[in-house]
Amino acid sequence: MSFVKCLHCRECGREYPIEPLNACDFCFGPLEVRYDYDAMARAISRERIQKGPLTLWRYIDLLPVEGTEVVDLGTGFTPLLKAKRLGKLLGLDNLYLKNDAVNPTYSFKDRVVAIASTKALEFEFDTLACASTGNLAGAVAAHAARAGMKSFIFVPADLEQGKMVGAAIYGPTLVAVKGNYDEVNRLCSELADLYRWAFVNINMRPYYAEGSKTLGYEVAEQLGWRAPDHAIVPSASGSLFTKIWKGFNEFSDLGLMGPTRTRMHCAQAEGCSPIVTAWKNGWDVVRPVRPKTIAKSLAIGNPADGFYAVKTIRNTGGTGVSVPEEQVVEGIRLLAETEGIFTETAGGVVISALKDLAQRGVIKRDEVTVAYVTGNGLKTQEAVMGLLRPLTIDPNVNAFQQAMGGR
Amino acid sequence: MASRRVKFTYTAALIPDPVIYELGKRFPIVTNIRRADVRETFGWVILEMIGDDADIDRGLEWVRGKGIRVDPAGGDVVEG
Numbered sequence: 001m002s003f004v005k006c007l008h009c010r011e012c013g014r015e016y017p018i019e020p021l022n023a024c025d026f027c028f029g030p031l032e033v034r035y036d037y038d039a040m041a042r043a044i045s046r047e048r049i050q051k052g053p054l055t056l057w058r059y060i061d062l063l064p065v066e067g068t069e070v071v072d073l074g075t076g077f078t079p080l081l082k083a084k085r086l087g088k089l090l091g092l093d094n095l096y097l098k099n100d101a102v103n104p105t106y107s108f109k110d111r112v113v114a115i116a117s118t119k120a121l122e123f124e125f126d127t128l129a130c131a132s133t134g135n136l137a138g139a140v141a142a143h144a145a146r147a148g149m150k151s152f153i154f155v156p157a158d159l160e161q162g163k164m165v166g167a168a169i170y171g172p173t174l175v176a177v178k179g180n181y182d183e184v185n186r187l188c189s190e191l192a193d194l195y196r197w198a199f200v201n202i203n204m205r206p207y208y209a210e211g212s213k214t215l216g217y218e219v220a221e222q223l224g225w226r227a228p229d230h231a232i233v234p235s236a237s238g239s240l241f242t243k244i245w246k247g248f249n250e251f252s253d254l255g256l257m258g259p260t261r262t263r264m265h266c267a268q269a270e271g272c273s274p275i276v277t278a279w280k281n282g283w284d285v286v287r288p289v290r291p292k293t294i295a296k297s298l299a300i301g302n303p304a305d306g307f308y309a310v311k312t313i314r315n316t317g318g319t320g321v322s323v324p325e326e327q328v329v330e331g332i333r334l335l336a337e338t339e340g341i342f343t344e345t346a347g348g349v350v351i352s353a354l355k356d357l358a359q360r361g362v363i364k365r366d367e368v369t370v371a372y373v374t375g376n377g378l379k380t381q382e383a384v385m386g387l388l389r390p391l392t393i394d395p396n397v398n399a400f401q402q403a404m405g406g407r
Numbered sequence: 408m409a410s411r412r413v414k415f416t417y418t419a420a421l422i423p424d425p426v427i428y429e430l431g432k433r434f435p436i437v438t439n440i441r442r443a444d445v446r447e448t449f450g451w452v453i454l455e456m457i458g459d460d461a462d463i464d465r466g467l468e469w470v471r472g473k474g475i476r477v478d479p480a481g482g483d484v485v486e487g
Contacts, residue, residue: 011442028412028441028453028480109486131485156485181485182478189479190411202484236487285444285451288416288476297487302414304482346487 003040004064007031007206010308018064020123020198022205030304031206033064041254046225056111056214062250063115064207071117071147075103075110076214080222080370086338090358094368096228098219101343105142105166106376107135108240112211113200117143119207120198126150129197131188133296134163135375140200141170152197156184160382181291212240216247219370220257227252227260229367232354234346234374235266235275236300238309244372245312264318266309267353269295269328269345275309276320286310294383295328295345297375319362321353328352329384332377342377409460412480413467417450421474427452434458434466453480
């Protein structure tokens with residue numbers, strides 16, 4: 001039994017039953033899951049969580065699923081690593097990396113899709129769907145395979161083949177849409193109205209989004225039941241950013257840890273930074289942009305949760321950092337060379353944002369800081385191809401020593 | 408009849424234009440505003456459009472032609 005009460009509109013507060021809905025019929029505002037926190041607080045404890053599996057399902061009591069029949073690929077409870085070498089370089093004694101690149105399909109999207117696919121089965125859908133340029137496609141196709149569901153994955157026709165393979169291998173119907181980003185967006189919004197599919201980030205969105213909270217829970221638990229002083233989070237739709245904050249706060253409100261004082265820092269690439277731009281200019285509305293960035297997994301020009309992300313930055317005393325495009329690869333390289341973690345472009349954005357915050361003194365040396373690494377570098381190899389400079393030699397010792405002498 | 412939920416984003420120069428009024432006069436479309444925030448420098452309107460699919464498409468093309476950005480009301484659905 002879950003502690004879910006209803007869905008409610010984040011704008012006008014109207015309540016809706018637990019159904020596959022994502023927008024308020026009255027004001028078209030986004031819907032969010034509402035819980036009975038009093039009952040949840042009576043049932044939940046650190047001990048109960050610690051007895052759970054070493055996956056995100058250890059937090060099942062805090063998630064919007066009804067039974068114990070979940071779609072489980074072993075997602076979550078990913079490593080929180082103390083980053084001594086990177087920390088030393090940046091002058092930070094308590095820097096941690098949340099390495100979510102080691103999830104089953106190599107990104108944090110497994111978390112949101114785990115919840116969305118479980119909920120889709122509860123609603124008796126037989127098909128999962130999404131529109132994606134990478135990580136989400138793989139996560140949806142894999143979870144559908146695991147659940148025995150059909151899946152439809154819509155991608156722009158010019159998507160790199162490697163990314164298509166990462167989804168196609170799981171056997172979905174892969175649809176390559178000829179058209180620009182806006183046209184794919186428009187088509188998928190229309191298809192979601194036409195077909196009875198569980199479109200993970202459309203009609204399943206209120207449940208899907210809750211999966212991201214577990215990145216807040218896990219970090220707090222792994223830090224010894226406390227929230228960090230700073231969290232640096234990559235932002236596309238803004239959902240992950242706001243849900244990590246929600247995760248910290250729920251743990252505090254449920255009495256699982258002390259008050260949360262985390263400053264939430266939003267990291268975007270300069271070529272698509274509508275949330276950071278709104279924060280920097282003091283706007284309370286997010287102006288849509290046309291994405292033009294190598295950080296493809298962050299390329300959302302009209303972020304659904306942008307307004308709430310800006311609010312979260314302000315309410316927590318956080319900041320927004322838009323990372324120059326040329327520093328994205330530098331961030332990937334810095335993380336790989338200092339800590340042995342190969343992240344995708346979104347991770348490069350986070351590490352470069354972290355460096356900027358440390359250099360400007362926004363983060364103090366002794367403060368507990370967590371940088372979220374949400375995807376694996378093998379997915380965006382084209383971004384770092386320029387770094388590939390092997391020593392090419394003839395097969396003899398002399399050739400090797402000569403080549404080394406040249407370095 | 409089809410229904411579509413969209414968001415129009417205006418720059419300052421376009422705010423004085425009665426675009427939604429004209430949209431309803433030029434095309435057989437019913438427009439129904441649900442939320443909006445229009446200021447001196449910038450504005451957005453979330454509205455429902457009801458009509459035939461082809462008319463809505465033509466209407467939205469005309470709106471785009473005026474320089475107004477049109478997006479799905481719930482934000483982008485293509486994710487990374």
